[in-house]
Amino acid sequence: MHEARVARTRDGHPQHTALLGEWAIGKTTLLMHWRRRLEAAGDRVVLTMAYPQSRDDFLAALTGAVAAETDSGWTSNVDLEVGFDVGVAEARLRRPPREVEKELPSALRRAAQVGDHHTLVVMVDDVDLVATPGDALLQLRAISLELYAMDIAITFVVSASPGLFGSIRGAHEPLVRFFEPITLGPLGAASAAEAIAKPLAGTGIRFDDAVLAEIVELSGGRPYYLQKLAYFAFDAAEGGTVGRAEFAAAFERAFASVSQEIFAARWSAMAPAERQVASVVASANVARLSGEIEDAAKRLGISPPATRQALRRLAARGQIDRLANGQRGRYAISDRLFRRYLELQACER
Ligand SMILES: Nc1ncnc2c1ncn2[C@@H]1O[C@H](COP(=O)(O)OP(=O)(O)OP(=O)(O)O)[C@@H](O)[C@H]1O
Ligand SMILES: [Mg+2]
Structure with missing residues (x-):
């Protein structure tokens, strides 16, 4: 799908992509995979990461990455342009920030024109870490349209969490039309099973079929959970196999590890009402309407408007799932491990 877009860009119809997906679902891995394939096909690829930074710092860093990746003669060109005999970094420091809006297009132009590459593909991982991602994306769009008018084939691929366009x-x-979204979901059961079984082959250790199925089930196809669960299961092998009993202990260790690495910070970032509402959502294993959750939360002393607001915020952050069915949303937590964590938190209170 993505390669077809690059091909259309090559033919003069640029298409740009927003790769959307939950944390640790595999966005960075997929970008690196695309990069390898595109480079093998003769395209030039610049892959950069965004950080929590201002729009201008982001554009400056992107300019630096494009320049560094593509053209060793770039440094001397900048020196000529600004008339200082200094390196790029220092030159950038001395110039007013607005200059980045001119520098990036010229860096991209050079990169696209060097050598006999087909298309310039610029990837920005985690673009929603920029303080104002909308501004950053509008700027990329403007630059891309400017270069397109000059017949320069560039395609942007940005990755972000699913809430990007909502924010x-x-x-x-205009941004959704420009950066056409591709959503990366969890692995299907067959791929998830393969992701565990393949690395095991040749290790001398095997997981019982029931254990394998349970890992796939518990992970919901999330690669990070697959790795954690499989890692601790592997560690618990007795006499070359992992059965139900070994896995039960391994599961507790994997769960403790994920809780410590991920859930604890998530929990401490929640407002008190959000914690209670999240626990209410976690207490059911079916998706429920807002009204039902409001009733349950009311018994804990949370007003319906406060519950609705907490639901919205938790869903926007991807901590609970909102399953839309027309106007009325239903809420659930499909992440089995996080649901267990929330249930345990509720018991502690
Ligand atoms: N298709 C896949 N099969 C198996 N494992 C995968 C797959 N994709 C990613 N992984 C593994 O899952 C983990 C998370 O992947 P990755 O870092 O690419 O996710 P991400 O979406 O970029 O996460 P983040 O939200 O931290 O940016 C990595 O350890 C990676 O090796
Ligand atoms: Mg990533």
Whole structure:
């Protein structure tokens, strides 16, 4: 799907992509995979990561990455342009921030024109870490349109969490049309099983079929959970196999490890009402309407408007799932490990 977009860009119809997916679902891995394939096909790829930074710092860093990746003659060109005999970094420091809006297009132009590459593919991982991702994306869009008018084939691929476009109110429409979303979901059961079985082959250790199925089930196809569960199961092998009993202990260790690495920070970032509402959502294993959750939360002393707000915020952060069915949303927690964590937190209170 993505390669077809690059091919259309090559033919003069640029298409740009937003790769959306939950934390640790495999966005960075997929970008690196695309990069290998595109480079093998003769395209030039620049892969960069965004950080929590201002739009201008982001654009400056991107300019640096494009320049560094593509053109060793770039440094001397910058020196000529600004008339200082200094390195790029220092030159950038001395210039007013608005200059980055001119520098990036010229860096991209050079990168696209060097050598006989087909298309320039610029990937920005985690673009939603930028303080104002909407502004950053609008800038990339403007630059891309400017270069397109000059017949320069560039395609942007940005990755972000699924809430990206929801968080950009004003410029939502043009950006969604421009950065066409591809959503990366969890692995299907067969791929998940393969992701465990393949690395095991040749290790001399095997998991019982029931254990394998349980890992796939518990993980919900999330690669990070698959790795954790399989790692601790592997560690618990007795006499070359992992059966139900070994896995039970391994599961507790994997769960403790994920709780410590991920859930504890998530929990401590929740407001008190959000914690209670999340625990209410976690207490059912079916998706429930907002009204039902409001009733249950009311018994804990949380007003319906406060519950609705907590539901919205938790869903926006991807901590609970909102299953839309027309107007009325239902809420659930499909992440089995996180649900267990929330249940345990509720017991402690
Ligand atoms: N298709 C896959 N099969 C098996 N494991 C995978 C797959 N994709 C990713 N992984 C593994 O899952 C883990 C998380 O992947 P990755 O870092 O790419 O996710 P991400 O979406 O970029 O996460 P983040 O939210 O931290 O940016 C990595 O250890 C990676 O090796
Ligand atoms: Mg990543």
